[in-house]
Amino acid sequence: MKLYYSPGACSLAAHILLNEINVDFDLERVDLKTHQTEKGADYYEINPKGYVPALEINPGLILTENVAVLPFIAQHDPKQDLIPPSGLGRAKVLEWLGYLNSELHDEYAVFFNPQVSEEEKERGYVTIDKMLKYIDDYLGESEFDYLVNDRFGPADAYLFVLTNWSNVIQHDLTPFKNIVALRNLVAERQSVQIAMRDEGLIP
Missing domain, CATH: 1.20.1050.10 (Glutathione S-transferase Yfyf (Class Pi); Chain A, domain 2)
Incomplete structure (x- = not known):
C-alpha cells in the first residue's frame, strides 16, 4: 500500500494506523498548494478530489476519505484490536x-x-x-x-x-x-x- 499524505494533515491518522498494523507501506508527500507529489506526479491524476489522504491499495486502486480509509486500514489489524468486526x-x-x-x-x-x-x-x-x-x-x-x-x-x-x-x-x-x-x-x-x-x- 501507499499513502499519499501532507505533513500534519488529516492523513496523519491513516499514517498512524498503518504503523499500528505493522505492514509494509510507502509514503508519498503531496504539496496541497501545487498539487504535485514529491516524485513530481500530478496529484489530481491520482486523486481528482485534490486532498489527502489517498490510499493506493494496489496500482491504480485508490481509496479516499477518512471515513473509508481508516476503517479499511484498521480491519487489517492481525490482532483485531483496532475496530470491532461487526x-x-x-x-x-x-x-x-x-x-x-x-x-x-x-x-x-x-x-x-x-x-x-x-x-x-x-x-x-x-x-x-x-x-x-x-x-x-x-x-x-x-x-x-x-x-x-x-x-x-x-x-x-x-x-x-x-x-x-x-x-x-x-x-x-x-x-x-x-x-x-x-x-x-x-x-x-x-x-x-x-x-x-x-x-x-x-x-
Whole structure:
C-alpha cells in the first residue's frame, strides 16, 4: 500500500494506523498548494478530489476519505484490536468518524482559509469549543479511556490529529481535560511517535 499524505494533515491518522498494523507501506508527500507529489506526479491524476489522504491499495486502486480509509486500514489489524468486526461496536466507530469528519474537521478547516476574517475566526472558536465540550463530556461519562471502548482505534487517531490543529490556530485545549487525557494516551503510542517523526512534526 501507499499513502499519499501532507505533513500534519488529516492523513496523519491513516499514517498512524498503518504503523499500528505493522505492514509494509510507502509514503508519498503531496504539496496541497501545487498539487504535485514529491516524485513530481500530478496529484489530481491520482486523486481528482485534490486532498489527502489517498490510499493506493494496489496500482491504480485508490481509496479516499477518512471515513473509508481508516476503517479499511484498521480491519487489517492481525490482532483485531483496532475496530470491532461487526455489530454495535463497529457502528459506534463509524458514528464517531462521521462526526469528526463532517463536523469537527470542517470547523477547524475554516482557519486554514487564507482569507478568513477575524469575525469568522471568533465564530469558529466558539463552534469548536461547543463540539469539543460534547466530546469531553462524553469521555467524562464513559467507563472507557478511548472513544468507543477500552482499546485505541481509528476515531481516537482522528481526534488526536484534529485537535493537534489547535496548536496551529492558537486554540486552548486545557478546558477539555478528558480530551487532553485521551490525547496524552494516544501520543505515547509508538505508532504515533513514528508517524509524527516521519512527517517532520517532532524531532
